[in-house]
Amino acid sequence: MPLTPLVYWAQRHEDIYLRVELTDAQDIDVHVHENILQFKAQGHGAKGQNEYEFSLEFLSPVKPEVIHRSTQRQVSITVKKGQHGWWERLTLKERKPVFLAPDFDRWLDESDAEMEIREKEEKKNRLKASRHKEEEGFISLKTAFLFVYNLVQFLGFSWIFINMTVRLFIFGQDSLYDTFHTISDVMFFCQILAAVEVLNAAFGVVHSGVIPSLIQVVGRNFVLFIIFGSLEEMHNRPVVFFVFYLWSAIEIVRYPFYMLGCFNTEWKTLTWLRYTIWIPLYPLGVLAEAVAVIQSIPIFDETKLFSIPLPKALGTSISFSFVLYIYLVLMFLGLLINFRHLYKQRKRRFRTKKRKAN
Numbered sequence: 378m379p380l381t382p383l384v385y386w387a388q389r390h391e392d393i394y395l396r397v398e399l400t401d402a403q404d405i406d407v408h409v410h411e412n413i414l415q416f417k418a419q420g421h422g423a424k425g426q427n428e429y430e431f432s433l434e435f436l437s438p439v440k441p442e443v444i445h446r447s448t449q450r451q452v453s454i455t456v457k458k459g460q461h462g463w464w465e466r467l468t469l470k471e472r473k474p475v476f477l478a479p480d481f482d483r484w485l486d487e488s489d490a491e492m493e494i495r496e497k498e499e500k501k502n503r504l505k506a507s508r509h510k511e512e513e514g515f516i517s518l519k520t521a522f523l524f525v526y527n528l529v530q531f532l533g534f535s536w537i538f539i540n541m542t543v544r545l546f547i548f549g550q551d552s553l554y555d556t557f558h559t560i561s562d563v564m565f566f567c568q569i570l571a572a573v574e575v576l577n578a579a580f581g582v583v584h585s586g587v588i589p590s591l592i593q594v595v596g597r598n599f600v601l602f603i604i605f606g607s608l609e610e611m612h613n614r615p616v617v618f619f620v621f622y623l624w625s626a627i628e629i630v631r632y633p634f635y636m637l638g639c640f641n642t643e644w645k646t647l648t649w650l651r652y653t654i655w656i657p658l659y660p661l662g663v664l665a666e667a668v669a670v671i672q673s674i675p676i677f678d679e680t681k682l683f684s685i686p687l688p689k690a691l692g693t694s695i696s697f698s699f700v701l702y703i704y705l706v707l708m709f710l711g712l713l714i715n716f717r718h719l720y721k722q723r724k725r726r727f728r729t730k731k732r733k734a735n
């Protein structure tokens with residue numbers, strides 16, 4: 378005759394809880410088959426150290442998966458009800474098995490269980506509401522950060538663009554020769570700050586591509602710091618004017634467009650300009666940058682600045698112009714990648730707008 382342990386039970390609308398009074402239970406085998414739960418284990422029960430087992434045929438269908446957890450004192454079993462609801466008893470047979478008793482530690486009647494569900498739901502709702510509040514706080518912080526960033530860049534590039542335009546009107550062609558001296562400080566500031574755009578894209582603060590942003594920032598800063606910044610001979614070349622003018626021409630449109638976007642607002646003309654004027658400006662910008670790189674090659678060759686020394690046996694060094702030839706190829710690739718990216722952004726923007734208008 379198999380020994381049966383004492384089993385205590387309780388229910389909720391979705392679960393059945395069983396507590397088997399066996400200490401140090403081992404080799405536990407518990408499963409549900411055709412709505413009958415079978416339990417077998419070695420352990421210390423009412424009849425000392427022995428093998429204990431029991432089976433229970435449930436009143437209503439249950440799910441076949443059983444979760445059990447054993448502690449030194451007992452084995453806890455959870456069975457999921459097939460359907461949400463309250464059972465009038467545990468077993469199919471009206472007569473309760475002798476080894477089965479209510480678990481008063483977990484016992485709830487139907488109305489208490491409903492109250493428990495309601496309390497859980499209220500707790501969940503409160504948690505949701507507080508998470509929503511936190512998210513709102515984060516969004517408004519992000520919006521404020523982006524707005525200030527775009528405003529600073531807009532002011533910087535507007536200063537550059539207006540200054541260059543006014544000087545062009547006042548001094549005519551002469552103004553082309555001293556762009557670097559009058560403008561470079563603000564341009565250095567704006568272009569260093571532009572690194573934030575790569576971080577924004579990388580950390581998902583905005584929905585920009587990381588590679589296009591990286592190409593843009595690295596590309597411009599290479600020209601600004603290496604070609605213009607490090608060669609005094611380049612400072613008074615007119616090419617500086619064209620590069621700076623083309624860069625700032627797009628930015629005085631792009632940043633106010635983003636500023637409005639921070640408040641989910643748009644001005645159609647500005648949107649159109651943001652997604653259209655890059656078509657002539659981008660190739661012109663790359664062309665101007667390429668001219669600057671080409672103009673700098675003989676200077677690097679002559680001055681040997683940044684040249685890579687080779688071992689004495691070879692007796693010479695690799696000129697930095699070698700790097701510049703590679704860079705010219707990269708520029709062309711960068712142009713293709715960003716042109717394709719901007720074309721996609723333009724199509725997406727105008728397609729979405731048209732769909733919204735229909």
Ligand SMILES: CCCCCCCCCCCCC[C@@H](O)CC(=O)SCCNC(=O)CCNC(=O)[C@H](O)C(C)(C)COP(=O)(O)OP(=O)(O)OC[C@H]1O[C@@H](n2cnc3c(N)ncnc32)[C@H](O)[C@@H]1OP(=O)(O)O
Pocket residue numbers: 523526527583584585586589590591592593595596597623624627631635636638639654655658659661662663666707708709711712715719722
């Ligand atoms: C891997 C390194 C290799 C290095 C190789 C170097 C190769 C060198 C190649 C050099 C080529 C560079 C040449 C270039 O310097 C020349 C010029 O710039 S000439 C002047 C003309 N230039 C341009 O027109 C380009 C201007 N730049 C840009 O448009 C961006 O920098 C670019 C990354 C190219 C594209 O921008 P983005 O991917 O951000 O597209 P969207 O503007 O449509 O934005 C997407 C969504 O994100 C929101 N967003 C983005 N930024 C912000 C922000 N600061 N604040 C708020 N919101 C922002 C935007 O609103 C969009 O939102 P939604 O999706 O809701 O519409």
